[in-house]
Amino acid sequence: MFVYVAHRLFASHDRALAADLAERVAARVGADRVFLPFCDSDEENLVAEVKGRRLFEMDRERLGYMDAMVAVLHGPSLDDGVCLEIGYAAAAGIPVTVLTTDFQTYSLTEAGPHLAFPDPLLQAVATRIVRVTNLGPPTSHPSRFTDFQARNVAQTNTALDAAVDALLDLPDHGPRLVGTAPDVGAPVYVEASPYTAWGRDHLAEACVEAGHTVRVPQRFTASDPVAGALADLTAVCSAARLIADVSGPETPPGTALLVGAAMASDVRIAAFQPRTTFTHAHGREPNWRNLMIQYAAEAHLDNGDAVLSWLAA
Incomplete structure (x- = not known):
């Protein structure tokens, strides 16, 4: 082990x-x-x-x-x-x-x-x-x-x-949620930040306007939050892309978890953060987010035009 x-x-x-x-x-x-x-x-x-x-x-x-x-x-x-x-x-x-x-x-x-x-x-x-x-x-x-x-x-x-x-006392490995990279025609999963206004859906709207099918979180509105969370995890791992709003003092915990799941599943990841703050440490380049989040994401988006450009890439 x-x-x-x-x-x-x-x-x-x-x-x-x-x-x-x-x-x-x-x-x-x-x-x-x-x-x-x-x-x-x-x-x-x-x-x-x-x-x-x-x-x-x-x-x-x-x-x-x-x-x-x-x-x-x-x-x-x-x-x-x-x-x-x-x-x-x-x-x-x-x-x-x-x-x-x-x-x-x-x-x-x-x-x-x-x-x-x-x-x-x-x-x-x-x-x-x-x-x-x-x-x-x-x-x-x-x-x-x-x-x-x-x-x-x-x-x-x-x-x-x-x-x-x-x-x-843990069990052995469970099954991977996905075994190969998702199809390019799969939906885009959009994860909003709870640190921004509730119900803010501009990222999802941008994806729909660009012609993509969109999935959004279920766990915050489901009668069974755990079942909703598992549905969110499955949706991310089978998505073509993940757009994660990482705004806040640090990336929200569920958002960070979904970024990790997407990384393991070869899902393309973009981090949306319109107001950037940097962390600094001796001998290390300034990081605009926790470095695990920063380098898991292929793109750092800070406005609507950047979102549309990434979706078109």
């Missing part, structure tokens, strides 16, 4: 948590059977002509021969790179264990079914979800702050051990 550890990696505590998880997995399957991004790509010291693209290529290579994935997702703001990686695994038939210590659940309406994550796609594609929501037992330490820290560490240790156990 070759295991890919997917995790947020932009802060030291996130990297430390992932390293702890990877070490526990390695103790069970062997260190050479575990890939830990940032660590194994030597991101801080890597020198490349286009560093972001090189990091993307290295991570995608590992995604291509993984047997299982364990992904860490915490809180309502889910890392878009991790969500992309989960989507890639889902489309490739790779089983995924998702670990969270978030004590909240989510619903699309006040009385709707509760979900482990804000977007039902995560619930739909996870093979196992490990949720450890409670602090560890109180300690006898006189400082309430040290006691609180110890209770959080205990919760983390419980969660990591449970995730490793779930990972090793």
Whole structure:
């Protein structure tokens, strides 16, 4: 079993948590059977002509021969790179264990079914979800702050051990959602951003005006959000193209997941982002989005004319 550890990696505590998880997995399957991004790509010291693209290529290579994935997702703001990686695994038939210590659940309406994550796609594609929501037992330490820290560490240790156990109990590969590149006459799937006005359909309208059949998300309006999410995933993997509105502080989690699924399915991808913001890191070119999203997309579109040009290409 070759295991890919997917995790947020932009802060030291996130990297430390992932390293702890990877070490526990390695103790069970062997260190050479575990890939830990940032660590194994030597991101801080890597020198490349286009560093972001090189990091993307290295991570995608590992995604291509993984047997299982364990992904860490915490809180309502889910890392878009991790969500992309989960989507890639889902489309490739790779089983995924998702670990969270978030004590909240989510619903699309006040009385709707509760979900482990804000977007039902995560619930739909996870093979196992490990949720450890409670602090560890109180300690006898006189400082309430040290006691609180110890209770959080205990919760983390419980969660990591449970995730490793779930990972090793995963089923074998499932079927790929598609085996070959979709037909050029297949529909265009248009994924809007929840950070823009609800009901905004200018991207779908542009596709229809250009003569394309269009598919749009079902999961936010379906009576069964998980069933709607699976329908969205299947539609993306059989589409000719994906136009994903990646607007927002980061790419919305479901959108990022669908980008990963499209990447695994050889679907042409364009990222729409009319207002661009850049991230900067030492030794790396400025990136206009998470580098996994940026380099998965063949085109970066910022206006309607750019959308029409890409559709005509």
